[in-house]
Amino acid sequence: MTKRITFDGPVILGAGLAGLSAALAAKMALVLSPTPLATGCSSAWAQGGMAAALSGEDTPALHAADTIAAGAGLCDPKAVELLTREGPQAVRDLAALGAPFDRKAPKDGESDGFVLSLEAAHSKARVARVGGDGAGAAIMAAVIASVRATPTIEIRENARARRLLQDKTGRVIGVLAEIDGALVEIRSPAVILATGGVGGLYAVTTTPAQVRGEGLGLAALAGATIADPEFVQFHPTAIDIGRDPAPLATEALRGEGSILRNADGRAFMVDYHPAKELAPRDVVARALHAERAAGRGAFLDATEAVGAHFPHEFPAVFEACQSAGIDPRREMIPVTPAVHYHMGGVATDLDGRASLPGLYAAGECASTGVQGANRLASNSLLEAAVFGARAGRAAAAEGTHGGEPVSLEPLPDLPDAALQTLRKAMSRDAGVIRDAAGLTRLLAQIEALEPAYGPCPTIVAARLIVEAALARQESRGGHYRSDFPATAEPLRTFVTLESADAAVRYAAE
Template identity: 70%
Template structure:
């Protein structure tokens, strides 16, 4: 195996969190490893709505933090939410300074959209639904110009290097077909979410929880893995991944109707179309299960303005044979965001020395049981930068022997079997029978093909969903539909693979 010594920080992943970490780690040397070309294979570039921040004269970070706490259904860490909201305006202005072309009002202020569960219009956007792509383009330019950063594409994470003391001292990656051990002062995992573990997802299918799974295999504490957010309005045209109809459409006045043309959301929540995402997702799921179907009607709200105001949605609809200016858009819930992840503090430190995490693969507690709309890009920028600074300041590890923590590959056919089972049994609606069926399948796949990182990530979701005998936020159990005590989940892989060990709670 080829070996490389990197005197600095290794960042795995090149979404907004990873690149923000790399930029903020200066002047430390940073090696960014990414499987896909820059701006590809990451959810950041696919984000449509924008970046939530208290930028308006009628807004304040305290209001943003309060909305974040409310949306999180009792599990948000209030101090972390306050930090995110307070750092938000500066983070947006920093992205604008890098060249992100946010929409502006005639007086030069940030144009902002209203999205579900926000008490103010506070989502800074780019051309309606182009925020993620435009922000990533600006950040990538900055990264390529930064002398302290080296980027290696075609690099797939396959393992972590760990010392006898448990400290993470580097990574193992498959780079253009060769296995390479890379030692480093510190490692930041910014590997994204778990959307690729679900048959219906709005995220890149490559995101299969590798960072989460490998961190768990190395012994890291994992927080809240059962909480998966399902976006209510994926465009249901049979594509994998499913295109997204941004929530901003409902903020502009688009409505949800069933096959009879009847608006149905008021029957499920007082806020109707602007209810929290988990409520809207379950309502759409219920309408579809009842055979009535679910559609987004943006004909009056957007109509002829679609090509200019929401070009990504317009193009996706046309590609599926739908003209949203004159036709209803069929929609379905889809895996969209993972609130859980590798447990970290507000500076990205995990329970393992030398290992940091940021973005969707991390869990700071800022999202609780249900992420507030458009907080994801903000989280990536704010906590990615904080993780980069902390990892760069870490002391160099004492030299010594390391052992690789390696994951097996998951066969393509087994991955497809897993994706179907995850959508069926760990999706919008869950119960004990389905979760046990899913856990049994994971056992079978692991016995046959070895312990892969995606299987570990799926096991964490399923086992903790089974253990949480209540419904809260993105986790809904038909056999336990009521709230119980509001406690976060903190768990290790040993605890979910040995039934006699109890899960930790905050």
């Protein structure tokens, strides 16, 4: 018999920065984490830092303009304005919790003294970092300590959502969770999805294996509207040493002056974009893909830009390289594009509300419209903190528990062998460069999985990405169609699982 728990605050699925920011803002919450805290979430792996207008030379308006330019016409200006306006205080609040951002003596007119890095497509140095490339882990350590010190926040580790519970009106009334192997019915006034992105659906990714679109699939199967699922960001410089997931060579290395070269030592970015190494991520990713496809290889040369300073300026990158027998102080680092971030997700308003009553989403699994078609570097941790807190406050105000659940049946899991086959197919046909032939082949492969394994959230997430990619007959941001290389009218994708069976529905921003 399934155990039943009733909780008066929001239940939060996921314990990355978005989920824990929501919990702190809600003040009373139940957090379900599939892994021990600080593991299994992309937030803890983030290297670059948090982008915000923290210097006297910068403003939220400049940050907003850079975000909108990178988003390739699909950003929601209201969401971007909110993010960039609230961003500086979000960084200061995390610093107050104990996040050890790198500091220096502040200049006249400045009070913080944050060390700020320049990253691709930013017009100003505005990325606050920790220990060069350790921002995510350090920020998460501070937030976790604060959460653990809050007695009204309950944490259940080794807990996975197996279904969103809904009453006969469609309202989300809780979650069916598997906790330490046992099914538990958890009833609550609101559920916040903070489950991360879709990297684990691809064979080459920089994200934890557990992050494979389950929140997106759970929401879609409940009937929620999904926005922009086709927009997947590929980080240009994953370290190509045959590891799954692939270690990341942070973009801050290129901000410091590192050069992308082919096997002959030629700096090739001059052929692709005037900004060269600091071009938008989608441009750099396609350049690396092209060089590798042509057999010329791709390497990041930081020997002069960083050199002997590697061990203390970029310790995570240095350790990853050393583990594979590479000394980045003297050798070039082999790199490859890898899935890094999902711009699409569960469609929400600016307070995290999804299209279903009682359901909220925050962080990478949500689509507020702030990231557009191509996320600006280091805006992800910022979005998690800002919109996670907003979702937590809004969800905490929900007062009703709703009716009885229509179904208590857990949704099926995709067996590992089938998942690995799907990952390879997604990288092959829904990767950096796409076309109708590959996407059609991939969609047929996904559709063949459904009768065998049922409505698995991972299969549903993959199908939504592929169907929307096939329907978007243009190239924009992270979505590049070799058979439709031109850019068309800037329309966002809004789709439900029911409407996706027929056609993807577009709506003007």
